[in-house]
Amino acid sequence: MSDPKPLYSAVAEEAVLGSMFLDSEAAKEGKSLLRPEHFYNPIYKTIFEAMQAIEVVDIVTVTEELRRRGEAERIGLSVLANVATSVGSSVNLRTYAKELERLAYFRRCIAYGQTIVQAAMKQDRGEVEKVRLSLHSDGYGDAKIKTLADATEEYITEVAEIRASGKKILGLTTGFRDIDLMLGGMRDGDDIILAARPSMGKSSLALDIGRKAQKDMKGKERAVLFSLEMTAKQLGGRGYTSEYGLDNDAFSIGNNDAEWLSLLRSIEQNSRHYEEGAGRLILNDTGSMTVDDIRAALHGYKQQGIEIRLVIIDYLQLIVCKGESRTRELGEVSRSLKQMAKDFNCPFLILSQLSRAPETRADHRPMLSDLRETGDIEQDADVVLFIYRDDYYFPDSEKKGIAEVIIAKQRNGPTGTVELRWLPRSTTFKNLERFHKTNEEPPEEWEDEDE
Incomplete structure (x- = not known):
């Protein structure tokens, strides 16, 4: 049996944050792609939460937000400085973000499994099915983008098919x-x-x-x-x-x-x-x-x-x-x-x-x-x-x-x-x-x- 693969990547987490420090567009993209639970390292998670709370992301604004939250001393200015200079380009931000999403999904799978085991021990069928449904609907990487135009086209197509069939409802x-x-x-x-x-x-x-x-x-x-x-x-x-x-x-x-x-x-x-x-x-x-x-x-x-x-x-x-x-x-x-x-x-x-x-x-x-x-x-x-x-x-x-x-x-x-x-x-x-x-x-x- 092969050794289990790690369920987090400190390198990818640091690279994402470094990219967001690097330029404003990368910061906006990082906020839209990721959530705090995608970060395994609690320090990196706290830094990301501070970034989410502010409009302009740079070393000064993030430090001030951490200070407001009472987290600046725990994180430390040296850690922030290292993260801010950890990458030289933000072009790979989306790749780093996808890796964090993937790893977070498998961490959730472990949590689902543990919850199912506990529910099975209690013989709680309802809870087992509830968790199973949650896992089934937790489609990492499978989210399909649907616009209002897409939805309108689908609706018109459905109405046309029903009318063609002779039904009135x-x-x-x-x-x-x-x-x-x-x-x-x-x-x-x-x-x-x-x-x-x-x-x-x-x-x-x-x-x-x-x-x-x-x-x-x-x-x-x-x-x-x-x-x-x-x-x-x-x-x-x-x-x-x-x-x-x-x-x-x-x-x-x-x-x-x-x-x-x-x-x-x-x-x-x-x-x-x-x-x-x-x-x-x-x-x-x-x-x-x-x-x-x-x-x-x-x-x-x-x-x-x-x-x-x-x-x-x-x-x-x-x-x-x-x-x-x-x-x-x-x-x-x-x-x-x-x-x-x-x-x-x-x-x-x-x-x-x-x-x-x-x-x-x-x-x-x-x-x-x-x-x-x-x-x-x-x-x-x-x-x-x-x-x-x-x-x-x-x-x-x-x-x-x-x-x-x-x-x-x-x-x-x-x-x-x-x-x-x-x-x-x-x-x-x-x-x-x-x-x-x-x-x-x-x-x-x-x-x-x-x-």
Whole structure:
């Protein structure tokens, strides 16, 4: 076994600093290319930090900055003088900087490895996966420069491809026409909050969206539903009754033999159709999950070759938090889920409870301020949807059987209200064209969906 190579270069560190002392352009370039953690020698790291803090870099200004920091005596004027005269040209600055980046990367790898070992000893799977993700995304030397012009070109290309395919939305379909037209579909990396008071049907709508979205998926693409409250068996029953518009008591043990045999025959006849329409929605009913557990589970699916296209979490307040302040911890959970949506590059549909405030108002419709326990949920979200059913509060309402989906926030589009048909006996939602007239023709996949 060959001897390990050194993980730092005093020569390269000194050369970088010497080049920055030599001329102002080299100083600017060094500041833009490097960070303090790229330096292994603590003295050189302190000198670089002093250089970062000042506009003009020379022996006098750096000495004054070190004196202001109380570091001048520790560093010493002789060390500064030696560093300032260590090179005769700054032309190799970029080469020196790349060497410091490379060595710092491998030092980080060692730190990652030590953290993984400690997490493995504690059998903390979430921490192991978190560190592994950090290492995977720590691409030394791989950072690609992307300008605003590059991003605009990519976006226009994507829109052109979607238009050429005949689709009318940019993102993944929710399966509900007017919601899709308002949102442009569920877009990759978006954090979508679906909130409502209890019994409004947020779990049912989330399941409907999951069922409908996965029908458009191909190959190894899958939707994943983390159900932190209901079991997979409960969701299985709801999935079938909502798919075929059956009453929720269809699977009741109290049904007579004739009814049961009839149901079994219909299940057999529908088996292939249902498998095609439900076989791409993965259910995870583990319960008592932390954010790290969710991340670890998603990585586990990816390791099996699954391409994750949609993640649904039911619901935010049931995610286990560590800490004394519930508000602070939920804020951290919200930020972590937003980052996870970007990391996995797919939409995250996150269900959330609302405070009791709507119950105290004459108009019980939810508002953004009703999001429970922390304002971070609203702040982090790209889209916020509320469900409101007027007949829940007013039995004689003219809007009986109609649910409002209120788009209260949308970063990339308008806000407004869409109406859906609510079928309580099968706890499912259907399209109801009550939003606005549009000149757009509906996509082919929408035609005759609910007929």
